[in-house]
Amino acid sequence: MTIDVHQHLWTPAFTEALRRRTAPPRLDGWTLHLDGEPPFPADPLDHDPAARLALDRELDLALVSLSSPLGIESLPPEDAWPLIDAYHEDAAALPAPFGAWAAACLTDVDPVRLRAALDLGLAGLQLPATAVGTEEGLLAVAPLLDVLAERDLPLFVHPGPAGSPVASGPQAPDAQVPGAQAPGWWPAVVPYVQQMHAAWFAFAAFGRPRHPRLRVCFALLAGLAPLHSERLISRGGPGRGRVDPGMFVETSSYGPRAVDAIVRELGVDVVVNGSDRPYATAPDLAPVLGEAARHAVTVTNPGRLLNRDRHRPRPPAEPEGARRR
Template sequence: MSTVDVHQHLWTPSLVEALRSRREPPRLDGWTLYLDGEPPYEISPADHDVALRAELAAADGLGRALVSLSAPIGVEWLPAVEARPLLDAYHDGAAALPEPFGAWAAACVRDVDADATAKELDRGFVGLQLPADALADAAGYARCAPLLALLEERGLPLFVHPGPAAADSCDGPGWWPAMVPYVQQMHAAWFAFRAFGRPRHPRLRVCFALLAGLAPLHGERFAARGGPEGEADPDVFVETSSYGPAAVTSLVHALGVDAVVQGSDRPYAEPPRHPGFGLGGAAAYAFRVANPRRLLTGRE
């Protein structure tokens, strides 16, 4: 397998059109995005130009760039009758993207329909992304169990990404959603998987966005407060978007080099200038090639 970025976003014309057709959030007015819980966000059209993004992927030396639906916009939490047109638009556009792009499927988590998700996975999606706030407790894992069982059955991975920010997040500065609710969601999702997800889904491979909100660095407190001991889970991964050498090095110390995969969150963040994050060429190969291969295929 070639070099992989597991975390990018690219809005195809079909998704843009579907968001512009809505009158309630999430919706687009021109290129202004309106969401519940966040201030209006001006989107650069060039960020979602397929040809330009393919050129950027080539410049980054990527063999594959995996895109996903932007979970913070809240599509997955809409009632099925509202979510379905947006999910269809996302899947149709993502499935038609040229090389080097691949894509994660998406699913409604308010009204779970594993059969619909199975049909999308049949189209060649690499796995399924779900919002972290849908997997933050035992009830979330019970609700999403049919989707996770489907992934286990097919040997496909789960990608956990921050979901919508809380409704009062727009009261803070523009960086607040990314630094507080998104990180909190990932922290909760990391420990919820340990408590409720792994016991229920022993064969599931899972990747947590943005280094799982740095939750793995709380291992000492976890142990001090009665958390179960055990070896690192070889089927659990974290991706690196928006972090640098200090955080990545700390996560490697906590989880081992085999748990980290490269993700950039492009176009909302840039990929690292030094893919090894100061840990050397072997680490860069692990993050960009070997570990993504195990995440996506389950094979060394």
């Protein structure tokens, strides 16, 4: 019954749509070109559905999502929607144990299109952290969050483009990564973490009052933002011990020590399993936290996040030529 809420899989229609582009984000063969990051040579095997099925054979559900660092959601509508539509079409056709998060265009906020995507059986909506890291950003996407609330489905917050600022306004930095000369680990360790940190506190301060029942999951342990509670309190923030049961964090690219620290701060009930496959693997928590905590993180908590009674993986596709009797 193990659930992984965070994977990426570039399927055929989506990759072909990226190859047709002449400006970032684009694919040249299997080399990915993004603004603010060095060219990334992707491994085709990482995005082969059959190979991924073999890796995920022990999972009950593996949720894939659009790669938000590509910046697709922030493209002009005429560029963004063809890529998002290709992603949705491919994602909805994936066999069990796959499920998927919906995506949305941030330059054309469209609740009607989100409802149509969710009607395909998608698990909820993913938005880049750069879209929800400020009060203004949360107000802009509020119509999408209202759709999730009416469907009782969650929001997944994922790092956005590495070159995107985490703040808005005239004093905002132009970028969070020093061009193509940055080491390969830089985006994952610096801008992605900063974005998630901002998104966690922005939702707590501005999003939660407007969306009181929305369940939200923050990738990569929200950039360890919950561990800053002492500093928050010292600067006049709400008191320690006030855990929001609807604000979840997932574990990708962290290990047992970081997860243990988060559990000590938030408790185990809001921690969910995520791998960020094919770029990382999920941590083995049992040796440090024990079997009960492992079960909570990989089964119970993600089931609660996703409202599992309403979201189940699709059954395996019927063999070609088979007929129901």
